[in-house]
Amino acid sequence: MSQAPVVELIDVTRSFPGPPEVQALKGVNLAIDRGDYLSIVGPSGSGKSTLLNVLGLLDRPTVGEYRLGGVLTAALDEEARAGLRARTIGFVFQAFHLLPRRTVLDNVLLATLYSGVPRRERMPRAKAALDRVGLAHRMDFLPTTLSGGERQRVAVARAVMASPELILADEPTGNLDQQTSGEVMDLFEELNADGLSLVVITHDQHVADRARRSIRIADGRVSEL
Numbered sequence: 001m002s003q004a005p006v007v008e009l010i011d012v013t014r015s016f017p018g019p020p021e022v023q024a025l026k027g028v029n030l031a032i033d034r035g036d037y038l039s040i041v042g043p044s045g046s047g048k049s050t051l052l053n054v055l056g057l058l059d060r061p062t063v064g065e066y067r068l069g070g071v072l073t074a075a076l077d078e079e080a081r082a083g084l085r086a087r088t089i090g091f092v093f094q095a096f097h098l099l100p101r102r103t104v105l106d107n108v109l110l111a112t113l114y115s116g117v118p119r120r121e122r123m124p125r126a127k128a129a130l131d132r133v134g135l136a137h138r139m140d141f142l143p144t145t146l147s148g149g150e151r152q153r154v155a156v157a158r159a160v161m162a163s164p165e166l167i168l169a170d171e172p173t174g175n176l177d178q179q180t181s182g183e184v185m186d187l188f189e190e191l192n193a194d195g196l197s198l199v200v201i202t203h204d205q206h207v208a209d210r211a212r213r214s215i216r217i218a219d220g221r222v223s224e225l
């Protein structure tokens with residue numbers, strides 16, 4: 001096993017050309033070890049989503065290096081990045097992003113299409129993932145019939161289907177009330193206890209305080225709290 005951090009950003013800057021040019025990330029250095037539980041807080045416009053997009057291989061640094069699992073990602077073409085993303089990272093978003101006309105089970109199954117999970121393993125894994133988030137009894141329901149907390153648990157099941165090393169969550173409790181939000185965070189923390197690295201972007205200080213490690217981002221610069 002490699003001892004490299006899961007994530008390593010070295011002097012990463014991301015500029016949007018404009019005009020006017022915006023430096024959404026400025027000289028960011030960040031290492032996330034295997035099994036870390038990190039929260040990222042910062043005001044609107046501070047660069048949180050840009051950071052998440054870079055970490056998630058959805059965007060590239062303008063300057064600097066990003067190593068994911070020790071792999072220097074700048075050297076990869078888009079296809080290789082997509083493959084690495086599918087195998088390594090699970091995403092959870094504020095707005096759930098479930099397909100409204102597909103059942104809960106289909107939503108989870110569809111996540112394995114590009115992940116390298118062998119076909120015959122997909123169904124048992126999807127069912128196990130739904131069982132794990134406590135939604136085995138909602139498998140055949142449409143997402144639109146579920147509560148917000150249940151929808152987010154489906155999204156978590158979908159995110160862990162391909163056995164990622166890293167979960168990136170962007171305001172995962174933003175659409176949930178306090179109790180439901182606590183339940184979703186409990187679920188994330190169980191996954192983290194099993195060894196998954198967890199990065200949660202949040203506005204909610206209660207959510208941020210649960211993480212073992214917290215960083216603040218302001219005007220594109222990161223500082224450790």
Ligand SMILES: Nc1ncnc2c1ncn2[C@@H]1O[C@H](COP(=O)(O)OP(=O)(O)O)[C@@H](O)[C@H]1O
Nearest residue numbers: 016022024042043044045046047048049050051
């Ligand atoms: N595609 C883009 N083109 C130009 N500017 C952008 C783009 N994406 C983000 N920005 C700018 O970068 C800064 C950081 O944005 P963002 O990462 O979305 O912040 P946050 O998620 O913290 O609200 C903002 O000033 C935003 O306007």
Ligand SMILES: [Mg+2]
Nearest residue numbers: 045048049050
């Ligand atoms: Mg954002």
